[in-house]
Amino acid sequence: MLCNNIFIKSGLKIILCFLVVTVMAAGTLYATPKADKVVARKKIGVEKPVKKSISGKISYVDNKYVSIVVNRNNETKTEDEMGFWIDGEVQANFRKKLSEMKRGDRIQIEYDEVFQDYEEVKANGAVERKTKIDKLRAKNIKFLAPAKSSLSSDK
Helix, strand or coil, X not given: CHHHHHHHXXXXXXXXXXXXXXXXXXXXXXXXXXXXXXXXXXXXXXXXXXXEEXXXXXXXXXXXXXXXXEEEECCCCEEEEEEEXXXXXXXXXXXXXXXXXXXXXXXXXXXXXXXEEEEEEECCCCEEEEEEEEEEXXXXXXXXXXXXXXXXXXX
């Protein structure tokens, strides 16, 4: 009986050791970053704004952000939305205050599509320079039509 207990205990120790080694090996494999993985990103240079304009129905608005539905497909019940940051320079050309905009109003937004240059450092030490859209910044908001009915995202 005593011999059986000793074999069981030593068998459990072997299994426990095997599990610990397996977990440690798996952790080492997952902790090692892939060579092409980005480990750091740094903005460089200045922002490059490009002026654009688009119209749509307001789906969300507050004092710092507005998003509009620019394309709706009634068959698939999908919508394409764009969001714009509002800073202190925005001019609203249709109401007394920007805060009077409401969901469903049709508006036209003149905005800056702001591009930013980045340097991405990869795990293997390679540095890659990229340019991407950093943000969309509203500059002018023009009223086109009041809200008629609820948006499909309200339902």
